[in-house]
Amino acid sequence: MSELVRLSDITKVYQGGVTGAVNGVSLTVEEGEFTAVMGPSGSGKSTLLNLIAGLDRPTSGSVSVAGSDLGRMSEAALARFRRDRVGFVFQFFHLLPNLTALENVLIPAQLKSTTSAEASGRELLDQLGIAEVADRYPAKLSGGQQQRVAIARALINKPSLLLADEPTGALDTRSGDQVMELLMELHRSGQTILLVTHDAKLATRYAARVISVLDGKIVDDARLETAERAAADVIRVRGEEARP
Amino acid sequence: MSLKYGLLGLLVEEPLHGYEVKNRFEAMLGGTWEVNIGQVYTTLQRLERDGLVRPAGERGDRGKLLYEISDSGRKALNEWLAQPESGPQELREDIYVKLLLAARLANGDLGPLLSRQKRAYLQRLRDLNQLEARAKKDGRTDLARLVRGALLHTEADIKWIDELSETGISGESE
Numbered sequence: 001m002s003e004l005v006r007l008s009d010i011t012k013v014y015q016g017g018v019t020g021a022v023n024g025v026s027l028t029v030e031e032g033e034f035t036a037v038m039g040p041s042g043s044g045k046s047t048l049l050n051l052i053a054g055l056d057r058p059t060s061g062s063v064s065v066a067g068s069d070l071g072r073m074s075e076a077a078l079a080r081f082r083r084d085r086v087g088f089v090f091q092f093f094h095l096l097p098n099l100t101a102l103e104n105v106l107i108p109a110q111l112k113s114t115t116s117a118e119a120s121g122r123e124l125l126d127q128l129g130i131a132e133v134a135d136r137y138p139a140k141l142s143g144g145q146q147q148r149v150a151i152a153r154a155l156i157n158k159p160s161l162l163l164a165d166e167p168t169g170a171l172d173t174r175s176g177d178q179v180m181e182l183l184m185e186l187h188r189s190g191q192t193i194l195l196v197t198h199d200a201k202l203a204t205r206y207a208a209r210v211i212s213v214l215d216g217k218i219v220d221d222a223r224l225e226t227a228e229r230a231a232a233d234v235i236r237v238r239g240e241e242a243r244p
Numbered sequence: 245m246s247l248k249y250g251l252l253g254l255l256v257e258e259p260l261h262g263y264e265v266k267n268r269f270e271a272m273l274g275g276t277w278e279v280n281i282g283q284v285y286t287t288l289q290r291l292e293r294d295g296l297v298r299p300a301g302e303r304g305d306r307g308k309l310l311y312e313i314s315d316s317g318r319k320a321l322n323e324w325l326a327q328p329e330s331g332p333q334e335l336r337e338d339i340y341v342k343l344l345l346a347a348r349l350a351n352g353d354l355g356p357l358l359s360r361q362k363r364a365y366l367q368r369l370r371d372l373n374q375l376e377a378r379a380k381k382d383g384r385t386d387l388a389r390l391v392r393g394a395l396l397h398t399e400a401d402i403k404w405i406d407e408l409s410e411t412g413i414s415g416e417s418e
Contacts, residue, residue, distance in 0.1 A: 040406070200366065200402045201395055205373040210366050214410065222363045224370045228378070231275035234371045235394050237246075238277055 004160060004192050005029035005052055010061035012047055012216075020047045022058070023216035029194065031160075034187040036195045036203035039213035045196050048213065049163050052194065053086050054078045066160050083111050087154030087162045091169035093146040095138040095153075101125065101145075102134040105152040112157055124152040128182055144175025151182060162186065165196045180206055247279065248287055249324045252296060252317055259300040259312035262288055274379065274387040296320055343408075354408065362405045369398050 005028060012022040019042040027048075029035055039045040050056040051063050054070045063070045066085060073081060095104045102121050109117035125131050128148045138146055147167060154162060164183060168176030184206055187193050197203050203210050204224065212220040247269075254260065254268050266284045270277065288311055291297040296317035300310040313321070339361055346357050372395045379388040 040410075200369055201373065201399055204366055204369040205377075208370075212362070214406075219409070220359050220363060222366050224367050226370075228374055229371050231375060232278060234368070234375050235276045235391065237273055237390070 002031050003028050004031045004033075004066055005194075006062075006064045007048070007052070008062045008064075010048075010051060010058045010063065012044075012051060012056070013059045020044050021216045022047050022051070025061075025216070025218055027211070027218065027221075029161075029192065031192055032187075032190055033209060034184075034193045034195070034207045035209045035211060036197060036207035037211045037213060038197060038200060038203050040198060043213045044216040045213045046165055047216075049165055049194065049196050052161070053088065053163055054082050083108055084157055085160045087157070087159035089147070089150050089154050089162070089164040089167045091166040093138070093143075093150045093170070095146055095149060097138050100135050100137055101130070101141065101149045104138070104149055105156055108153060109156045117156060121152065121156060124155055125149070128152055142175065143171045144178055147171060147175070147179050148182065151179070155186070160192060162191055162193045163196075164193065166198070167195070168197075168199075168202065245324075247283070248291065249321060251284065251287055252291060252313060252321045253325075255297060255311055255313040256318065256321065259310045261308045261310055263308075265311070272386075274384060274390070276390070291317070358405050358409050362402060362409075365398055365402045365405065369395065369402070372398060 007025055007027040010022055010025045012020075014021055022044045025044075025048065037045045037048060047056065051058055052065065054063075054065070054073070057071065065081070068081065070078060070081065095101075096107070099107070102118070102125065105121040105124060106117055109121070122131065122134060125134050125148075128151060130145050130148050130152075133141055133145055133149075138149070141149065147170075151167075162183070167183070168179055171179060180202065183193055183195070187206075193207075195203065195207060200210075208224050208226050210220075210222045210224065211218055212222075250269050250272070251265050254265050254272070260268065262281065262285050265288070266279055266281055269279060269284075288297060292299070292311070296314060297311045298314050300312040342357065343354065346354055350357070372391055376388050376391040376395065379385075379391055
């Protein structure tokens with residue numbers, strides 16, 4: 001595996017408040033990893049994601065993704081980087097209401113090239129199980145469908161890195177599970193994924209690496225064992241035992 | 245207690261030999277509780293002594309005895325099922341004692357203890373997640389429910405560790 005993301009001694013200070021600040025974080029992510037970043041609200045976990053995505057610049061330290069140092073990029077180069085290399089999935093979908101599902105999916109492709117990506121867009125929607133809603137407007141879609149449209153939009157330019165910030169936060173359990181299963185399938189086919197969540201159940205279910213963030217610092221970086229264990233090695237149900 | 249009533253409950257379905265009732269009990273628990281056959285026989289004998297089960301017919305093949313539930317057995321079982329669990333909460337894991345002791349011995353610096361414990365809980369969560377997925381795949385929704393309970397408990401354990409880490413608790417007991 002080769003290194004995809006490298007944060008070196010990143011600090012991000014926000015004027016007038018400490019919420020979301022990041023303080024001396026170093027971190028690398030390998031290609032193909034499914035990593036969860038976990039922490040309470042205000043811990044700085046979303047800030048980290050925004051720095052990796054080139055949506056925000058650090059106060060000090062450097063961010064490099066796929067070998068490019070984001071700090072050296074002009075605003076225009078950074079915009080191209082975001083368009084071509086990073087896919088985003090947010091908690092509240094962020095679809096444009098006056099465009100159909102398919103048109104939403106195609107936005108990043110249209111910004112990149114004049115060649116029509118309609119066929120790829122339809123194929124992606126099909127892969128995500130929502131081919132039939134391609135021509136509908138977001139208001140006519142369920143939350144789970146909207147999030148799948150957002151995932152298709154994030155994938156249309158074949159990004160090196162898929163960033164998901166609480167992608168199930170606005171969904172009911174069932175739709176949330178479906179969305180996460182989709183991300184897991186993408187991961188199995190090689191997609192590098194960085195998931196931000198406050199939910200430890202969710203993080204450990206999908207990610208083999210769980211990074212805990214607290215007060216702008218990484219307090220733990222756990223690579224979990226993935227081998228299946230026998231039930232008795234995981235849970236023991238035991239009442240009061242009969243005396244011999 | 246739960247072994248006693250577990251066996252009793254399985255005998256409601258049909259009369260069973262000691263071995264059968266052991267196997268069914270373990271299958272019901274999905275491998276999360278292995279019972280000693282001797283313990284099963286002792287329990288059945290005690291149930292018989294108390295009139296809650298009785299032998300059904302004579303000893304059969306190789307001296308195996310079939311047990312069936314009695315009317316007072318059914319009554320006792322129903323009372324047990326209707327009774328909520330209201331005893332004190334049992335905190336059986338070593339971490340509770342470790343925490344108290346480390347607070348005294350390590351001058352209140354619990355950081356390393358807490359982060360190692362959190363990692364162990366994360367691993368447990370992952371294992372439980374896999375177990376839940378397997379139970380669902382096998383159509384064992386009953387087991388999946390049990391595992392879900394364990395998952396939520398472990399999530400609470402993690403929240404507790406996080407809270408202790410955030411507040412940076414000290415060793416003082418006052």
